[in-house]
Amino acid sequence: MKSNNGFIAKIYDPIFYLALKPIRIAVMNELLKYKEKIILDLCCGTGNQIKLLSKHGFSNLSCLDISDSMLEIAKRGNSSIKIYKEDATNTNFDDASFDVVILSFAIHEKDRNTQQALMNEAYRIIKKDGLMLVVDYVFDNKTTKFGKILVSIIERIAGGEHDRNFKNYIQNKGLLSLIKKDKFKLIKYNRMSSGAVTISLYQKIC
Numbered sequence: 001m002k003s004n005n006g007f008i009a010k011i012y013d014p015i016f017y018l019a020l021k022p023i024r025i026a027v028m029n030e031l032l033k034y035k036e037k038i039i040l041d042l043c044c045g046t047g048n049q050i051k052l053l054s055k056h057g058f059s060n061l062s063c064l065d066i067s068d069s070m071l072e073i074a075k076r077g078n079s080s081i082k083i084y085k086e087d088a089t090n091t092n093f094d095d096a097s098f099d100v101v102i103l104s105f106a107i108h109e110k111d112r113n114t115q116q117a118l119m120n121e122a123y124r125i126i127k128k129d130g131l132m133l134v135v136d137y138v139f140d141n142k143t144t145k146f147g148k149i150l151v152s153i154i155e156r157i158a159g160g161e162h163d164r165n166f167k168n169y170i171q172n173k174g175l176l177s178l179i180k181k182d183k184f185k186l187i188k189y190n191r192m193s194s195g196a197v198t199i200s201l202y203q204k205i206c
Protein backbone atom coordinates (compact mmCIF):
# COMPACT_ATOMS: atom_id res chain seq x y z
CA MET A 1 0.00 0.00 0.00
CA LYS A 2 1.56 3.33 -1.01
CA SER A 3 2.29 5.73 1.77
CA ASN A 4 0.14 8.56 0.47
CA ASN A 5 -2.77 6.78 -1.04
CA GLY A 6 -5.64 9.01 0.03
CA PHE A 7 -8.19 7.11 -2.00
CA ILE A 8 -7.49 3.81 -0.26
CA ALA A 9 -7.57 5.52 3.13
CA LYS A 10 -11.03 6.94 2.33
CA ILE A 11 -12.52 3.64 1.18
CA TYR A 12 -10.72 1.35 3.67
CA ASP A 13 -13.20 1.56 6.56
CA PRO A 14 -16.40 1.72 4.48
CA ILE A 15 -15.35 -1.42 2.59
CA PHE A 16 -13.72 -3.46 5.32
CA TYR A 17 -15.37 -2.27 8.55
CA LEU A 18 -18.05 -4.97 8.76
CA ALA A 19 -15.82 -7.83 7.58
CA LEU A 20 -13.10 -6.85 10.03
CA LYS A 21 -15.38 -6.19 13.02
CA PRO A 22 -15.36 -9.78 14.37
CA ILE A 23 -11.58 -9.85 14.00
CA ARG A 24 -11.18 -6.51 15.82
CA ILE A 25 -13.36 -7.86 18.66
CA ALA A 26 -11.41 -11.13 18.81
CA VAL A 27 -8.13 -9.19 19.03
CA MET A 28 -9.56 -7.07 21.85
CA ASN A 29 -10.71 -10.20 23.71
CA GLU A 30 -7.22 -11.68 23.44
CA LEU A 31 -5.81 -8.54 25.05
CA LEU A 32 -8.41 -7.95 27.80
CA LYS A 33 -6.04 -9.02 30.55
CA TYR A 34 -3.46 -6.50 29.34
CA LYS A 35 -5.72 -3.44 29.65
CA GLU A 36 -3.23 -1.47 31.73
CA LYS A 37 -0.23 -2.42 29.60
CA ILE A 38 1.59 -0.23 27.07
CA ILE A 39 0.26 -1.22 23.66
CA LEU A 40 1.36 -0.15 20.16
CA ASP A 41 -0.49 -0.85 16.92
CA LEU A 42 2.28 -0.93 14.27
CA CYS A 43 1.04 -0.06 10.74
CA CYS A 44 -2.30 0.93 12.27
CA GLY A 45 -3.95 2.24 9.11
CA THR A 46 -7.14 4.14 10.00
CA GLY A 47 -6.73 3.20 13.66
CA ASN A 48 -9.84 1.09 13.82
CA GLN A 49 -8.35 -1.58 16.10
CA ILE A 50 -6.68 0.76 18.56
CA LYS A 51 -9.82 2.92 18.81
CA LEU A 52 -11.82 -0.17 19.76
CA LEU A 53 -9.33 -0.90 22.54
CA SER A 54 -9.58 2.69 23.74
CA LYS A 55 -13.38 2.54 23.75
CA HIS A 56 -13.20 -0.51 26.02
CA GLY A 57 -10.98 1.03 28.66
CA PHE A 58 -7.44 0.20 27.53
CA SER A 59 -5.47 3.10 28.87
CA ASN A 60 -1.97 3.28 27.40
CA LEU A 61 -2.30 3.14 23.65
CA SER A 62 -0.12 4.25 20.73
CA CYS A 63 -0.34 3.68 17.03
CA LEU A 64 1.97 4.27 14.09
CA ASP A 65 1.68 4.37 10.32
CA ILE A 66 3.63 5.84 7.43
CA SER A 67 0.63 7.15 5.55
CA ASP A 68 -0.62 10.70 6.15
CA SER A 69 -4.02 9.90 4.76
CA MET A 70 -4.48 6.81 6.95
CA LEU A 71 -3.35 8.77 10.00
CA GLU A 72 -5.67 11.66 9.21
CA ILE A 73 -8.54 9.22 9.69
CA ALA A 74 -6.89 7.58 12.71
CA LYS A 75 -6.72 11.01 14.40
CA ARG A 76 -10.47 11.54 14.18
CA GLY A 77 -12.47 11.21 17.36
CA ASN A 78 -10.04 10.04 20.06
CA SER A 79 -7.44 12.25 21.66
CA SER A 80 -6.05 9.82 24.24
CA ILE A 81 -4.23 7.60 21.70
CA LYS A 82 -0.67 8.68 20.90
CA ILE A 83 -0.29 8.72 17.13
CA TYR A 84 3.03 8.60 15.27
CA LYS A 85 3.89 9.04 11.63
CA GLU A 86 6.98 6.89 11.12
CA ASP A 87 8.42 4.01 9.15
CA ALA A 88 7.56 0.87 11.11
CA THR A 89 10.80 -0.80 10.05
CA ASN A 90 12.90 1.89 11.69
CA THR A 91 11.04 3.70 14.47
CA ASN A 92 12.31 6.22 16.98
CA PHE A 93 11.14 4.21 19.99
CA ASP A 94 13.70 3.04 22.54
CA ASP A 95 14.42 -0.66 22.89
CA ALA A 96 11.82 -2.50 24.99
CA SER A 97 9.26 0.34 24.99
CA PHE A 98 6.06 -1.72 24.73
CA ASP A 99 4.37 -4.59 26.54
CA VAL A 100 2.33 -5.49 23.44
CA VAL A 101 2.82 -4.74 19.74
CA ILE A 102 -0.04 -5.44 17.32
CA LEU A 103 0.64 -6.16 13.64
CA SER A 104 -2.73 -6.39 11.95
CA PHE A 105 -2.78 -7.14 8.22
CA ALA A 106 0.55 -5.34 8.16
CA ILE A 107 2.84 -8.10 6.93
CA HIS A 108 1.37 -9.82 3.85
CA GLU A 109 1.38 -6.68 1.68
CA LYS A 110 5.08 -5.94 2.07
CA ASP A 111 8.11 -7.34 0.24
CA ARG A 112 10.22 -9.96 2.00
CA ASN A 113 12.97 -7.58 3.15
CA THR A 114 10.43 -5.15 4.60
CA GLN A 115 8.59 -8.00 6.32
CA GLN A 116 11.80 -9.15 7.97
CA ALA A 117 12.74 -5.59 8.95
CA LEU A 118 9.26 -5.12 10.44
CA MET A 119 9.57 -8.26 12.56
CA ASN A 120 13.06 -7.22 13.72
CA GLU A 121 11.79 -3.79 14.70
CA ALA A 122 8.81 -5.27 16.55
CA TYR A 123 11.22 -7.55 18.44
CA ARG A 124 13.47 -4.60 19.33
CA ILE A 125 10.71 -2.41 20.78
CA ILE A 126 8.86 -5.15 22.71
CA LYS A 127 9.79 -5.53 26.39
CA LYS A 128 11.28 -8.72 27.80
CA ASP A 129 8.48 -11.30 27.99
CA GLY A 130 6.21 -8.87 26.11
CA LEU A 131 3.77 -9.90 23.41
CA MET A 132 3.43 -9.56 19.65
CA LEU A 133 -0.09 -10.10 18.33
CA VAL A 134 -0.18 -10.78 14.60
CA VAL A 135 -3.34 -10.83 12.49
CA ASP A 136 -2.79 -11.92 8.91
CA TYR A 137 -3.75 -14.31 6.16
CA VAL A 138 -2.99 -18.01 6.02
CA PHE A 139 -3.74 -20.44 3.20
CA ASP A 140 -3.41 -24.09 4.23
CA ASN A 141 -5.52 -27.20 4.55
CA LYS A 142 -7.65 -25.57 7.26
CA THR A 143 -8.55 -22.64 4.98
CA THR A 144 -11.81 -23.16 3.10
CA LYS A 145 -11.98 -22.73 -0.66
CA PHE A 146 -14.37 -19.83 -0.10
CA GLY A 147 -11.87 -18.14 2.23
CA LYS A 148 -9.06 -18.50 -0.28
CA ILE A 149 -11.14 -17.15 -3.16
CA LEU A 150 -12.44 -14.19 -1.17
CA VAL A 151 -9.03 -13.13 0.12
CA SER A 152 -7.46 -13.59 -3.34
CA ILE A 153 -10.10 -11.32 -4.85
CA ILE A 154 -9.54 -8.65 -2.19
CA GLU A 155 -5.78 -8.73 -2.75
CA ARG A 156 -6.17 -8.69 -6.53
CA ILE A 157 -8.30 -5.56 -6.21
CA ALA A 158 -5.57 -3.99 -4.05
CA GLY A 159 -3.44 -4.76 -7.08
CA GLY A 160 0.14 -4.34 -8.31
CA GLU A 161 2.93 -4.68 -5.81
CA HIS A 162 0.50 -5.34 -2.95
CA ASP A 163 -0.96 -8.38 -4.75
CA ARG A 164 2.50 -9.65 -5.78
CA ASN A 165 3.72 -9.38 -2.19
CA PHE A 166 0.59 -11.15 -0.93
CA LYS A 167 1.14 -14.04 -3.38
CA ASN A 168 4.79 -14.37 -2.34
CA TYR A 169 3.75 -14.26 1.32
CA ILE A 170 1.32 -17.14 0.79
CA GLN A 171 3.86 -19.10 -1.28
CA ASN A 172 6.48 -18.62 1.44
CA LYS A 173 4.07 -20.10 4.04
CA GLY A 174 3.22 -16.70 5.48
CA LEU A 175 4.04 -15.78 9.02
CA LEU A 176 5.60 -19.15 9.87
CA SER A 177 8.56 -18.46 7.60
CA LEU A 178 9.19 -15.07 9.22
CA ILE A 179 9.07 -15.96 12.90
CA LYS A 180 12.49 -16.67 14.35
CA LYS A 181 12.14 -19.37 16.98
CA ASP A 182 14.93 -17.94 19.11
CA LYS A 183 13.08 -14.61 19.25
CA PHE A 184 9.38 -15.42 19.61
CA LYS A 185 7.40 -18.28 21.15
CA LEU A 186 3.81 -18.96 20.04
CA ILE A 187 1.51 -18.91 23.03
CA LYS A 188 -1.94 -18.73 21.44
CA TYR A 189 -3.44 -19.14 18.01
CA ASN A 190 -6.92 -18.58 16.66
CA ARG A 191 -8.51 -18.80 13.20
CA MET A 192 -11.26 -16.73 11.66
CA SER A 193 -12.80 -15.77 8.31
CA SER A 194 -13.26 -19.26 6.85
CA GLY A 195 -9.85 -20.23 8.14
CA ALA A 196 -8.11 -17.59 6.02
CA VAL A 197 -7.09 -15.30 8.90
CA THR A 198 -5.06 -16.17 11.98
CA ILE A 199 -4.69 -14.26 15.21
CA SER A 200 -1.38 -15.37 16.67
CA LEU A 201 -0.04 -14.30 20.03
CA TYR A 202 3.72 -14.58 20.46
CA GLN A 203 5.89 -13.94 23.48
CA LYS A 204 9.26 -12.33 23.05
CA ILE A 205 12.09 -14.60 24.14
CA CYS A 206 15.13 -12.75 25.39
Ligand SMILES: C[S@@+](CC[C@H](N)C(=O)[O-])C[C@H]1O[C@@H](n2cnc3c(N)ncnc32)[C@H](O)[C@@H]1O
Nearest residue numbers: 001043044045065066067070086087088104105
Ligand atom coordinates in the same frame (compact mmCIF):
# COMPACT_ATOMS: atom_id res chain seq x y z
C1 LIG B 1 -3.45 -3.33 4.99
S1 LIG B 1 -3.17 -1.91 5.96
C2 LIG B 1 -3.59 -2.53 7.56
C3 LIG B 1 -4.06 -1.43 8.47
C4 LIG B 1 -4.51 -1.85 9.86
N1 LIG B 1 -3.44 -2.41 10.65
C5 LIG B 1 -5.69 -2.78 9.82
O1 LIG B 1 -5.68 -3.81 10.51
O2 LIG B 1 -6.67 -2.45 9.15
C6 LIG B 1 -1.40 -1.78 6.05
C7 LIG B 1 -0.93 -0.45 6.63
O3 LIG B 1 0.51 -0.48 6.67
C8 LIG B 1 0.96 0.84 6.44
N2 LIG B 1 2.39 0.79 6.06
C9 LIG B 1 2.94 0.29 4.93
N3 LIG B 1 4.28 0.37 4.99
C10 LIG B 1 4.58 0.94 6.20
C11 LIG B 1 5.79 1.28 6.85
N4 LIG B 1 6.99 1.05 6.29
N5 LIG B 1 5.72 1.86 8.07
C12 LIG B 1 4.53 2.10 8.66
N6 LIG B 1 3.34 1.79 8.09
C13 LIG B 1 3.37 1.21 6.88
C14 LIG B 1 0.05 1.35 5.34
O4 LIG B 1 0.07 2.76 5.26
C15 LIG B 1 -1.29 0.78 5.80
O5 LIG B 1 -1.97 1.69 6.60
